[in-house]
Amino acid sequence: xxxxxxxxxxxxxxxxxxxxxxxxxxxxxxxxxxxxxxxxxxxxxxxxxxxxxxxxxxxxxxxxxxxxxxxxxxxxxxxxxxxxxxxxxxxxxxxxxxxxxxxxxxxxxxxxxxxxxxxxxxxxxxxxxxxxxxxxxxxxxxxxxxxxxxxxxxxxxxxxxxxxxxxxxxxxxxxxxxxxxxxxxxxxxxxxxxxxxxxxxxxxxxxxxxxxxxxxxxxxxxxxxxxxxxxxxxxxxxxxxxxxxxxxxxxxxxxxxxxxxxxxxxxxxxxxxxxxxxxxxxxxxxxxxxxxxxxxx
Numbered sequence: 412x413x414x415x416x417x418x419x420x421x422x423x424x425x426x427x428x429x430x431x432x433x434x435x436x437x438x439x440x441x442x443x444x445x446x447x448x449x450x451x452x453x454x455x456x457x458x459x460x461x462x463x464x465x466x467x468x469x470x471x472x473x474x475x476x477x478x479x480x481x482x483x484x485x486x487x488x489x490x491x492x493x494x495x496x497x498x499x500x501x502x503x504x505x506x507x508x509x510x511x512x513x514x515x516x517x518x519x520x521x522x523x524x525x526x527x528x529x530x531x532x533x534x535x536x537x538x539x540x541x542x543x544x545x546x547x548x549x550x551x552x553x554x555x556x557x558x559x560x561x562x563x564x565x566x567x568x569x570x571x572x573x574x575x576x577x578x579x580x581x582x583x584x585x586x587x588x589x590x591x592x593x594x595x596x597x598x599x600x601x602x603x604x605x606x607x608x609x610x611x612x613x614x615x616x617x618x619x620x621x622x623x624x625x626x627x628x629x630x631x632x633x634x635x636x637x638x639x640x641x642x643x644x645x646x647x648x649x650x651x652x653x654x655x656x657x658x659x660x661x662x663x664x665x666x667x668x669x670x671x672x673x674x675x676x677x678x679x680x681x682x683x684x685x686x687x688x689x690x691x692x693x694x695x696x697x698x699x700x701x702x703x704x705x706x707x708x
Contacts, residue, residue, distance in 0.1 A: 413483035416512045417565040419454045420593055420621045425679050426686030427707055428455040428485065428596070428623060429698050431477065433468035442473055443480065445695040450482030452699055452708060457514060457596070457688065460487040464524025471501055474510050485567070486510050489518030494534040495543065495553055502547060506562040514567045514596060515540040537568060538583070541590040567594040571644030572609035573602065580644070581612055588616045595620060596688045598644045599627035601651060603674070603683060610684055621685040624678055628667035628691055628701065632656050668697065672704030679705075 419426055431445050449456060456477050460470040474484035486505055488498060502513065517537040521529050535543065544564050546553055568587045574580035584595070595613065600606045610622050627645075629635050632655050635647045651670060658666040675687050691698050702708045 413450065413481060414454070415565075416455045416483050416485065417593065419483075420565070420685075423454065423686075425707075426455075426594075426621060426623060427453045427689070427702070428457055428686070429453050429689040429695070430457045430459060430692070431473055431695060432459060432462070432692060433470065433473045435465070435467050437468065439468065439473070439476060442468070442476060446477050446480045446482055448696060449698060450477070450480060452702055453689075454686075455483045455485045455512065457485040458487055460489045460516070460518070461492060461524070462519070464491065464519045464521050464526070464529075466524075466526055471505055471510075474505065475508055478509050483512070484510050485512040485514055487514045487516060488540065489516045490533050490535045490537065490540055491518030491521070491531055494532055498535070498540070498543065499547065499552055502544065502564070503558075503562065506564065507560075511563065512565045512567070513544060514569065515544065515592075516569055538586045538590050541566060541568060541587060541592060545591055565594075566592050567596055568592045569598065570595050570609070571598040572600055572605045573598065573646045574644045575646070577608075581609075584613065585616060588613065588620060592620060594623060594685075596623045597625040599625045599638075599642075599690065601629075601645075601647050601674075603677065603681075605646075606678075607683055623686045623688040624684045626671050626675060626687050626689045626701070628664075628671040628694075629655060630667040631663040664694070664697070668700050668704060671701050675701070675705035675707070 431442055434441055458470040458473040470487045474486045477484035515537050521531050544566050547562055550558050550561055570584050571580050606624055632652055635652045638645050639647055678684055689698055
């Protein structure tokens with residue numbers, strides 16, 4: 412049986428999580444394969460919730476698969492697709508099935524996804540969602556009604572240390588910290604000085620909150636350019652782009668793994684943060700290579 416994530420956050424000096432990306436369809440064989448490969452190598456398996464507003468197999472369904480196969484799931488919940496009734500019902504169901512970790516997110520705009528005619532909900536934002544989970548943890552629903560059977564979620568949220576300007580991001584992070592979270596999972600970080608400043612800000616407010624740095628391997632110059640131009644809150648510095656450009660043809664993935672592992676080693680050795688969250692989207696089977704190169708296996 413997997414160690415509860417709350418206990419991992421409390422006792423482990425460097426926490427490692429990664430993502431299991433749901434497929435677009437009912438065939439879950441690839442997800443099950445990735446769960447089997449990763450569940451004993453990381454401390455938690457995080458499941459995206461219609462990431463980038465693209466319809467996929469649900470986060471809740473994949474978290475159930477993780478639980479069934481002996482892993483420790485982290486349920487992502489966005490406010491984009493559900494109102495407060497549906498969110499509360501999903502959380503009650505998740506907890507009743509042994510899922511006790513939740514990452515609270517506002518969610519990407521419908522405009523960036525594959526169902527542009529869909530109606531956005533956004534009944535709540537991520538800060539209100541954190542409050543919602545605390546309310547359920549207290550034994551009541553958002554309307555003040557008593558719940559039959561208690562729940563106790565470990566609550567996390569996200570942040571973007573590379574946002575430009577940074578001030579609006581820090582204001583929102585402050586609200587999330589005051590609402591009460593156990594961990595912050597950041598967007599992809601490539602400039603460690605930015606992460607250091609962010610970590611200092613968080614620790615001044617709450618030194619108990621664990622910071623997991625987002626690691627997204629960049630496998631080529633084109634990917635780097637696309638992310639810099641199209642992904643808010645992410646900045647890949649020119650020195651890394653130059654390093655990717657100098658890599659021999661056909662070695663982009665290996666170079667991306669090398670760069671990511673190097674960053675993880677530095678994060679751990681310099682104690683810049685409390686762990687990492689690795690997002691190797693579409694290449695989950697290669698996450699163990701990053702872990703091994705970083706000295707985490």
